[in-house]
Amino acid sequence: MVDFFQNGVIATLHRLGDRSLESLEAELASWSGERPMSLVIPCLAAEMEGPALSRIVDELVAVPYLDEVIIGLDRADADGFRRARRFFGRLPQHHRIVWNDSPRLRSLEAELARHDLAPAEEGKGRNVWYCLGYFLASGRAQWVALHDADIITYDRSMVARLLYPVAHPTFGYAFSKGYYYRASPDGGRLNGRVTRLFVAPLVRALALTFGRSDYLDYIGSFRYPLAGECAMDLSVARSIRIPSDWGLEIGVLGEVFRRHTSARVCQVDVADVYDHKHRELSADDASAGLHKMSVDIAKAVFRKMAISGVVLTPEGFRTLEAAYFRSALDLIDSYNADAVLNGIPYDRHEEEATADVFAHAIIRAGTDYLADPMETPFIPSWTRVRSELPDMPERLAKAVEADNA
Numbered sequence: 351m352v353d354f355f356q357n358g359v360i361a362t363l364h365r366l367g368d369r370s371l372e373s374l375e376a377e378l379a380s381w382s383g384e385r386p387m388s389l390v391i392p393c394l395a396a397e398m399e400g401p402a403l404s405r406i407v408d409e410l411v412a413v414p415y416l417d418e419v420i421i422g423l424d425r426a427d428a429d430g431f432r433r434a435r436r437f438f439g440r441l442p443q444h445h446r447i448v449w450n451d452s453p454r455l456r457s458l459e460a461e462l463a464r465h466d467l468a469p470a471e472e473g474k475g476r477n478v479w480y481c482l483g484y485f486l487a488s489g490r491a492q493w494v495a496l497h498d499a500d501i502i503t504y505d506r507s508m509v510a511r512l513l514y515p516v517a518h519p520t521f522g523y524a525f526s527k528g529y530y531y532r533a534s535p536d537g538g539r540l541n542g543r544v545t546r547l548f549v550a551p552l553v554r555a556l557a558l559t560f561g562r563s564d565y566l567d568y569i570g571s572f573r574y575p576l577a578g579e580c581a582m583d584l585s586v587a588r589s590i591r592i593p594s595d596w597g598l599e600i601g602v603l604g605e606v607f608r609r610h611t612s613a614r615v616c617q618v619d620v621a622d623v624y625d626h627k628h629r630e631l632s633a634d635d636a637s638a639g640l641h642k643m644s645v646d647i648a649k650a651v652f653r654k655m656a657i658s659g660v661v662l663t664p665e666g667f668r669t670l671e672a673a674y675f676r677s678a679l680d681l682i683d684s685y686n687a688d689a690v691l692n693g694i695p696y697d698r699h700e701e702e703a704t705a706d707v708f709a710h711a712i713i714r715a716g717t718d719y720l721a722d723p724m725e726t727p728f729i730p731s732w733t734r735v736r737s738e739l740p741d742m743p744e745r746l747a748k749a750v751e752a753d754n755a
Contacts, residue, residue: 358571359564361523361616363515374510378415378517385517386417388491389509392477393499395426398437402626403499409506410441416509418490419445422477426451431753444490446754448480454749455480458742465738469729475594479729482587484750486732487743493517495581497528500626503535511620512581522613525586525606527572528579528620533694535625540689540696543631545576547701548644548708549600551677552651558677559670560660568607569651572617575600576647579620586610591728596643597650601728604654633707636714644708648715649725656723667716671709678705 353364378387389410397403410419419441423434431449438445449455450472462468469476478496485494495512508528515526532542540546553570557563569575576599582590589609593601606615632639656662682701689696719725735742 359567359612360571361613362573363511363526363616363618365511365619365622371507371510374507374514375414378510378514381517381519382415382417385493385519386491387415387513387517388418388420388485388494389416390420390422390478390481390485390494390496391499392422392424392474392481392496394424395430395434397499398433400500400627402502402504403437406499406501406504407438407441409504410443410509413443413506413509416443418485418488419443420481420484420494421445421447422481423447423449424451424472424474424477435754446484446488446750448477448484448750449753450477450480452749452753454753455746458746458749461739462735462742467730467735467738469594470727471594473594475592475598475729478598479592479594480746482592483732483735483743483746486584486587487747493581493583494587496579498578498626502625502627503621503623505621508579508620511618512579515616515618516581516583521616523616524583524610524614525616526581527575527603527615527617528577529572529574529617530577530619530621530624532574532624535623538695540685540694541625541628542574542576543704544640544643544647544708545574546681546685547678547705548711549575549647551674551681551705552648552708552712554677555670555673556651556655558673559666560655563655563658563660565604565607565654565658568612569600569603571612572603574617575603582606588733589731591731593646593650593727594729595650595727596646597727600647601650604650605728607654631704631707633703636711641707641711644711645715645718646727648712649719650727652715652719653723653725656719662716662719662723664716664720667713667720670716671712674712675705675709678708 356362421438434447459468493516495509512526512528515521515523533540553566557566590605630639632641636645652662686696686698
């Protein structure tokens with residue numbers, strides 16, 4: 351069923367009718383002369399060995415409107431970088447590989463560290479941050495989309511639908527967030543465990559425990575807040591701080607909330623089916639897998655709540671844990687009914703066991719937050735970097751160009 355329902359405080363752009371991809375791309379191409387667009391793909395060197403990234407590159411070869419493709423390459427030695435140049439060499443668009451482990455970038459990072467401006471830890475957040483720095487310094491485009499490198503079900507319509515709302519001459523959106531139905535490609539399993547079983551009930555429990563807020567209304571409006579797919583204009587790319595931990599996606603939403611009104615934000619349906627590599631729950635290890643992800647997400651939300659004036663205490667976190675678990679069980683009732691109606695296998699025991707792990711993650715995150723409430727996992731915005739080191743973005747761009755020469 352086609353869904354046109356609007357709820358929450360941000361606009362939802364659905365997949366209505368059957369407009370062709372060719373029509374969408376033709377319109378984007380007609381704007382690209384005056385409204386140039388880029389794409390950022392953060393990836394690990396190992397992902398060049400899997401089927402997902404090769405499919406992504408094959409699809410992007412046919413995209414007619416992108417002025418630039420920026421590939422952020424992590425965990426690559428010199429041989430890995432040379433292999434990446436060959437791997438991405440078939441892209442017809444202007445493209446550059448930001449080799450995050452190159453001697454040139456490591457040297458710049460050491461200088462950034464001396465000014466307390468460097469990323470605190472390695473990972474996707476650091477990768478995205480350097481890519482956005484290069485995007486801003488290259489000056490080739492005014493809008494940028496970002497998506498992951500492990501999307502098994504990828505097709506190029508995703509980029510078109512991400513960029514269309516922000517690049518449209520009259521819409522006025524500064525940021526778009528992708529959403530999609532999360533299930534296995536054969537429809538035999540509901541996926542998206544962290545969103546379904548953690549973020550959704552956590553937002554409800556926070557409102558119940560501490561009272562509703564504009565921030566909770568905003569986060570609760572996103573159908574898939576942990577999607578790695580988004581697009582933004584220059585003003586957002588310059589101003590946002592990028593989280594360096596697993597709170598990346600929820601943290602970016604919080605940064606956009608801080609800087610822009612909800613009227614400048616939308617979410618857009620970018621895929622009928624979406625699947626990527628899956629991580630283990632790591633029920634017994636809070637430093638790994640989805641367990642660590644849930645802790646980092648909770649801490650990101652707690653920091654945002656505290657900034658808005660909410661007083662957080664050990665008693666409050668214990669109450670929140672109980673409210674969360676009740677909300678999670680209520681949602682599991684709904685997921686079970688939905689799955690049974692549609693003939694999808696549903697393991698209720700596994701779902702409740704996962705919610706139990708996430709409930710403990712709330713207490714762990716609360717304890718960590720209270721132990722260090724001033725912890726700042728955010729990498730500084732590029733506006734702040736430029737204010738301290740005015741030529742750093744240009745030097746980053748020169749380093750990337752030299753690596754790619």
